[in-house]
Amino acid sequence: MASSRRARLYGGMDAEERRAERRLKLIDAAIEVYGEVGYRGATVKAICEAAELTERYFYESFANSEALLIAAYNHVVGHLHEEMTAAAAAGGDDAEMRLRAALTLYFTRLKEHPKPARVFLLEISGISPAVDAVKLDALRVFSDILVPPALDAKGSDKSGTATLLSNGMVGAVISIALRWVSRQYPQPVEDVVAVAASFCRVALTEANHRQDPRLR
């Protein structure tokens, strides 16, 4: 019963496995095509051609273009965040060190993969409420990786200042990244990291100052 008759194998693969493979190919192809013509310029047909699949398989895995965009975004960003978290952990106990490690990894990857960078930095905005929600979620994670929310800030922030700070920080980093990418990396990674870090430091230190307003 446990291994009830499985679906016919093709290329040594389960029906499920084949489906999963096609799904991945579509995601990879989408990233590629988005990078060429942007999300808006990307037609279902073009993506399918790039994936060497036909439209039928598109709708097998995704309800519509937007679903694929979200899947592709999560695919890329999820992996990136994992790497950043690992890099931060490897950075030791010092908040400053971990921050720099995470940022360095971030900008390094951005430089290694220009195509997805452009799309997922820029075009991900304003597509639809669903996409925006996904992006907001990712940005929250991003922020928490860079500057982990202090436990002791729990009660001391009824005003929502912490939210503003983390917004600003993420906005600064993303904005720097965006321009750096679209100008094709005019500055070395270290310089970019240094500047980005100086904005993150605002969120890092300002949160503490807040505890004792007299410091400012």
Added chain:
Amino acid sequence: MASSRRARLYGGMDAEERRAERRLKLIDAAIEVYGEVGYRGATVKAICEAAELTERYFYESFANSEALLIAAYNHVVGHLHEEMTAAAAAGGDDAEMRLRAALTLYFTRLKEHPKPARVFLLEISGISPAVDAVKLDALRVFSDILVPPALDAKGSDKSGTATLLSNGMVGAVISIALRWVSRQYPQPVEDVVAVAASFCRVALTEANHRQDPRLR
């Protein structure tokens, strides 16, 4: 000859004047409609209805939807920047004071006009290269208003750090603004200004530190 036969008057207006008036009505209507359904959801027809004009007049003044978007953007942002410049000037000689004055005006206006705020903060990105160029230009102006480029920084920045700093600063402010607007203004203007200013201060002070790297 000087006052050669002008076009027939309608409603006491020149042909030119009527055209200009229609153009303005279209821009106002566009801002309204964009605010309701977003730029992408805004059809030519809907905008024309809101403007109480027919499509014919749309194409009289604009080559296509994108042209109207750009015109509307420049209309709103141009005015805003004028006001910010004035506010900054009224702030006196102190860079910090001028910064706060400009930011206060900025966030105050944002709160007064939620609809255009959303569109021109968010949806303006990634429409097309032409629109992006217009936006980049506006952001440069914005940056220069907040933190006027120091004259003495001329030679000391071959690395493009100043560019990175101003990108980050603008990114932080815009990002804060965006979320603040879409969350319907949870914090008072003063708090938002204070946090935004702390990010701007990075660009303000970091530029100086750069002159003597030992300071950091």
Added chain:
DNA sequence: GTTATCTGACAATACGGATTGTCAATACTG
């Protein structure tokens, strides 16, 4: 009042892409 100009409503056309459907070719199973 007559005529030329301008206006508003709306029809006609054009276009591009999403989504679904058909069918023959191919790859596996027994």
Added chain:
DNA sequence: CAGTATTGACAATCCGTATTGTCAGATAAC
């Protein structure tokens, strides 16, 4: 090998909007 599941190519349909065109009615000039 015969039979069925699976695939790939592509046609057919659907849908919505941009853009252009038509025409009767309204408005100003003389």
